Amino acid sequence: MAVRRLRLGVLASGRGSNLGAICAAIDRGELPAEVAVVAGNRPEAPAFERARARGVPVVVATRAEYKTRAEQQRALLTALRRHSVDLVVLAGFDQILTDEFIAAFRDRLINVHPSLLPAFAGTLHAQADALAHGVKIAGCTVHFVTETVDAGPIILQAAVPVQEDDTAENLADRILEQEHRILPAAIRLFAENRLRVEGRRVRILAEPSPAPDED
């Protein structure tokens, strides 16, 4: 069955290695998608360089340019709509989204977080927190975004065993390798229309199913 190419809007604030992993999966022919736009809040973010190098449009709306966070995020929303985005991927975006933004992309908005949720939710240093807490298994999670930070239905997770000599940095590096695997994998499942949200659970269908506008 032909799977329609999904139009992705990626929101990023920093390095952009997850954006790079998405692009690499597309280039390998593993992801029936294209990055339609990369948007964010920090003009200096290396993620934007990656996007520009690929010819992907970049939209930046800094917090300082707008009176409120709601207005700033409305500018991001407008850009995503203008580029007819099907799925929004938070790939290291460091702002909490407004309810208005989340409602606009309900069930079409996913995030990658560097912990096995619900552990270490709502922090920008989940890997260091996991190490400090003494966990033996760390990891990462891709989940749908809802109004409660890092609490939406879980799509995929990967476990990363903690080693005796781990520092926060090398644990974060091993977790990142797994993020780069499960984020494109989750996008692929979405593109194949294989995700069904049932309350807190996301069921993964064994077979791709046609999108509503496709027969």
Ligand code: GRF
């Ligand atoms: C990742 O660890 C992601 O889980 C977290 O922010 C980091 C982004 O890394 N939300 P990058 O910008 O994709 O390299």
